[in-house]
Amino acid sequence: MASVRRRRRGEGAAPAVLGAVACVAVAFLALPPLALALRAPWGAAAERLSDPAVLDALQLSLVVSTAALALSLVLGAPLAWALARASFPGRRLVRALVIVPMVLPPVVAGVGLLSAFGRRGVAGAALERLGLTLPFSTTGAALAAAFVAAPFLVVALEAGLQSAGRDLEDAAATLGAGRARILWTVTLPSVAPSLAAGAALCWARALGEFGATITFAGNLRGRTQTAPLAVYEELQTGDPDGAVLVSLVLLAISVAVVAALRGRLSPR
Amino acid sequence: MRRVVAALALGAVVGSCGPPAGREVVVLAASSLTEAFTDLGRRFERAHPGTTVTLAFGSSAELAVQIDGGAPADVFASADPALLRRLGGRVRGEPVRVATNRLVVVTPRDDPAGVARAADVARPGVALVLAAPKVPAGRYARAALARLGVLAGAERNVVSNEADVKAVVTKVVLGEAHAGVCYATDVTPALRALELPRRAQVPIAYPVAALSDDPGARSFVSYVASARGRAVLEDHGFGPP
Numbered sequence: 001m002a003s004v005r006r007r008r009r010g011e012g013a014a015p016a017v018l019g020a021v022a023c024v025a026v027a028f029l030a031l032p033p034l035a036l037a038l039r040a041p042w043g044a045a046a047e048r049l050s051d052p053a054v055l056d057a058l059q060l061s062l063v064v065s066t067a068a069l070a071l072s073l074v075l076g077a078p079l080a081w082a083l084a085r086a087s088f089p090g091r092r093l094v095r096a097l098v099i100v101p102m103v104l105p106p107v108v109a110g111v112g113l114l115s116a117f118g119r120r121g122v123a124g125a126a127l128e129r130l131g132l133t134l135p136f137s138t139t140g141a142a143l144a145a146a147f148v149a150a151p152f153l154v155v156a157l158e159a160g161l162q163s164a165g166r167d168l169e170d171a172a173a174t175l176g177a178g179r180a181r182i183l184w185t186v187t188l189p190s191v192a193p194s195l196a197a198g199a200a201l202c203w204a205r206a207l208g209e210f211g212a213t214i215t216f217a218g219n220l221r222g223r224t225q226t227a228p229l230a231v232y233e234e235l236q237t238g239d240p241d242g243a244v245l246v247s248l249v250l251l252a253i254s255v256a257v258v259a260a261l262r263g264r265l266s267p268r
Numbered sequence: 269m270r271r272v273v274a275a276l277a278l279g280a281v282v283g284s285c286g287p288p289a290g291r292e293v294v295v296l297a298a299s300s301l302t303e304a305f306t307d308l309g310r311r312f313e314r315a316h317p318g319t320t321v322t323l324a325f326g327s328s329a330e331l332a333v334q335i336d337g338g339a340p341a342d343v344f345a346s347a348d349p350a351l352l353r354r355l356g357g358r359v360r361g362e363p364v365r366v367a368t369n370r371l372v373v374v375t376p377r378d379d380p381a382g383v384a385r386a387a388d389v390a391r392p393g394v395a396l397v398l399a400a401p402k403v404p405a406g407r408y409a410r411a412a413l414a415r416l417g418v419l420a421g422a423e424r425n426v427v428s429n430e431a432d433v434k435a436v437v438t439k440v441v442l443g444e445a446h447a448g449v450c451y452a453t454d455v456t457p458a459l460r461a462l463e464l465p466r467r468a469q470v471p472i473a474y475p476v477a478a479l480s481d482d483p484g485a486r487s488f489v490s491y492v493a494s495a496r497g498r499a500v501l502e503d504h505g506f507g508p509p
Contacts, residue, residue, distance in 0.1 A: 014269075120443045135444045136395065136427035218428025218439070219400070225429075236330040236431055237402035 033251055040248055041241045048245050056222045057230035058249060061207055064138065064226055068145035068206035069153075069199060075146075076154040076202075083154070084161035095158075102151040109148055110215025117143065117216070134216075141217035141224045145206035153202040160194025161187075197261055204257045208250070291319040293484040294340055296331045298347035298404065299432045300369065300451045301474065304504035305345065305492075311500065312491050319484055327403040327432035335479065342485035345476040345492070348404035352475050361486065363477035364493040367506035369451045370469055371412050373462040374440050381446035386464045389413070389447050390421025397428050397436050397445040405433035408470050409449035416468040453505040473509065 041048070048054065082088070083095055101109060117124040117134045124134060134140040168190065172182045188195075210228040217224040219233065227250055234243040293312075297305045302325045309321035324331075328346040335341050335355060344359075345366070346352045352363050373386045381394045389396050390413075399406035406429065413419040430436045433450050440448040441458045451472070455461045476492050478485040491497050498508065 017269075114442065114444065118442060118444055133395075214431075218397070219430065220426065220428050223427075232431075233400060233402075233429070236327065236333065237400065238329060238333050238336070240333075 033255075036244060036247055036251055040244050044241060045245055048242055049249070051242075053221055054230065054242070054246055057225050057227045057246065060138070060141075060222065060225065061227040061250075064141045064145055064213075065149075065203050065206040067139075067142035068149055068209075069203045071142065071146040072150035072153045072202050072206075073199070076150045077157060080154045080157035080161060084158045085166070098151050098154050100151075101148050102155075104148075106148060106209065106211025107215055108211075110144065110212035113144055113147060113212060113216040136218040136220065136224060138217075138223055141213050141226060144212040144216045145209040148209055148212055149202045149205040152205055153198040156194050156198025156201065157191060160191035160198070163194075164190040200257050200261050204254060207253065291316075291482075291484045292322055293319060293342045293482065293488050294322045294324070295343040295345065295488065296324050296326070296335065296339070296341045297343075297345035298328045298331070298474070299325045299434045300347055300405070300453055301325070301345055302434065304367075304453070304501050304506065307504065308492055308497060308500055311496075312488055315491070316484075316487070321488065325434075327399065327405070329400075329403045330431070342478065342480045342482050343476065343488050344479055345474060346404075347472065347474055348407070349473055349475050351404070352477055355479075358479050360478045360481060361489075363475040364489060365473050365475050365509040366492050366498060367474045367501045367509055369453055369472040369474070369506055371408055371449055371464055371472070372452045372455060373447055373449055373464065374437070374455060374459040375447045375462070376440060376443045377458060377460050379460055380443065383447050383462065386462050386468070387416055387418050389425060389449070390418035392421075392425070394425050395427045395444075395446045396422060396425040397430055397439045397448045398422075398426055399433050399436055399450075400429040400431060403430075403432060404472075405436065405450065406430075408472055411470045412449070412464055412468045415470070416464065455505075474506070 079098065083091065083098070104112070114121060114135065116122050117127065117140070119125065119128050119133060119135060127134065134143060164187070168186050169182050172186045177185070207226075208228060209226070210232065213224065213226060214229055214232070219225050219229050221230075225233070227246055231243045231246050231250075234240070234246070295305065295309065305323055305325075309323050312321050313319055324341075326334075328348050328351050331339075331341075331344065332346070332351045332355060335344060335358060344352065344355070347369075349363070349365075352359065373383065373389055375381070375383050381388075381391075383389060383391075383394060388394065398409045401407060401410060410419060410423075413422045427445060428439065430439065433454055436448040436450050437454050437456070437459070439445045440450075441456065452461070476489050478489050492501075502508065
């Protein structure tokens, strides 16, 4: 046992320093959420959280994020399949385009959405003539959230499809299964974990969306003021207690998402 | 390894020393004062070589929250005297009123919704943007619309409560909203402005106060309140205090 303990001079220092820095890092990342919980005016919580404006914001957030997830699934799943299974010219370009909304600063996404879908936008002007105005609407808020959140779903699903591979699907085909049956009984179950993880990340990202929403959809209680926008307005107008309480609700939801995703966020 | 740590420590000590000499006056001003105070800041710097005027603009409500939270501001120029009063102990000396303003209804140049008079903003179908109710511009706008007798109809038309008055201007300039209510000083060539009847106007005053004992702070406040400073504000469309 003595041989295990023998260390070369200086070798023990490196892990200790790394450990210390790691502790600082954990403190840095964990302190803000903990401070929120510590700072919260718990006594006033029940009363403040049952304020109609707060309930409106939370309800709207749930509606908008779920709509954004639905839109991401409808548009994103076929796209993920195309990227994983089909080969077409420009595939790498398409993949890069899909990732852009993930790295774009959200307010830039908002300006882009206005340029595209605003009343005088590239596509928005035509929609306006058809009577469909997206800015300042709940649909617009869902669209903004979907724009920034869909890539999370597409990327996760594409990875899942690639790692699941075609082998089982090919085997099912040689055994005589039709395309729909293969999709339902072979493909979907094999990508279910990736799909679930991607959907959870997509939904959580949509829930937290702020910059694109406030720029494109605006800020109106009951129609476009999602929870993050409500927090912002409370902060801007001198109501830090309200801001902290709504932030805690959002934090609790985020923690629940992380717990549900445990084990899936790190590479296998 | 030890040499790396020593170098980092030395760098941190040296880096934390501020720039030599040169005074800095940090001014937090209401967003409607953007152009006027940028001008005043430049003139003050020319008159006081070695001094830098650092300006930050936002809604007066937001700035008051920041100051309350300990923001290192030397001067606060508010669009609402009440917000300045609420800061209480942080204000040094007497606040000085330096200007007044008035509200206008603005539409895009091509007036897509046919807003012919200010009261038309209450007509069904007009997409109206206002500043948020707790922001001075939003408070004044709602008070003016109430005096005009059209607040209920206008509130139904509000499509967004913006964080400050400049955001209202942006949404109207972009054509996303049919109309907005902002200050007369915010009007740009891209906008069409409609005056409000006199009975609808609300008093809008801009008090400026020093927040620190820095001589530069008092000096800047005096400059803005001087005849020269007030002339610059009037050049930018503000009314006399």
